[in-house]
Amino acid sequence: MYLAPSPQIAVLWIHIIAACVWIGGQITLGMLVPLLRFDRDLVLAAARRFGWLGWSAFAVLIVTGVINMHEIGVSFTHLNATPTSRTLSLKLTLVIISGLAAAAHSLLPRLMQEGTARRALTGILAVLALLAALGAAFYGVVIAEH
Numbered sequence: 437m438y439l440a441p442s443p444q445i446a447v448l449w450i451h452i453i454a455a456c457v458w459i460g461g462q463i464t465l466g467m468l469v470p471l472l473r474f475d476r477d478l479v480l481a482a483a484r485r486f487g488w489l490g491w492s493a494f495a496v497l498i499v500t501g502v503i504n505m506h507e508i509g510v511s512f513t514h515l516n517a518t519p520t521s522r523t524l525s526l527k528l529t530l531v532i533i534s535g536l537a538a539a540a541h542s543l544l545p546r547l548m549q550e551g552t553a554r555r556a557l558t559g560i561l562a563v564l565a566l567l568a569a570l571g572a573a574f575y576g577v578v579i580a581e582h
């Protein structure tokens with residue numbers, strides 16, 4: 437006899453896989469870019485390919501996250517009502533920071549002149565997107581374990 441999976445577990449599983457893609461993709465791309473720097477076209481091609489995969493994973497995180505919220509009985513109108521919903525608010529703030537930092541990071545080349553300032557800001561935004569996503573994952577586990 438094995439433990440039986442349920443539809444809720446399948447949704448949580450998809451949520452975790454999407455988190456792996458969002459976080460793992462950022463780490464992989466972050467490690468590849470310095471190696472590919474000699475060929476700008478290659479960097480752009482790798483970034484575009486990850487962009488497609490990463491934003492798809494982010495969209496999946498939002499859809500499955502809303503279903504998870506429903507499963508644990510938290511609604512957007514009561515995000516300050518209980519310790520669980522307050523922890524979820526903190527997690528959602530980190531999700532927003534991660535998404536905004538990743539979007540700003542990828543739009544920066546179109547908004548700023550090439551140079552040291554742009555390179556520094558692009559790096560800071562990439563680190564922020566990753567750290568915020570790691571924080572969101574951490575608070576996700578905290579919620580799931582309570």
Ligand code: HEM
Nearest residue numbers: 455497498501502504505531534569572573576577579580
């Ligand atoms: C950067 C985006 C996100 C990441 C990296 C992330 C990651 C995670 C992880 C790793 C877990 C733990 C699962 C477990 O231990 O079983 C989790 C749980 C959870 N996540 Fe997310 N998540 C993200 C976005 C969202 C969003 C946008 C929402 C809501 C709209 C959400 C709602 C939840 C809920 C409610 C749980 C707890 C599920 C349960 O207890 O069954 N997440 N998340």
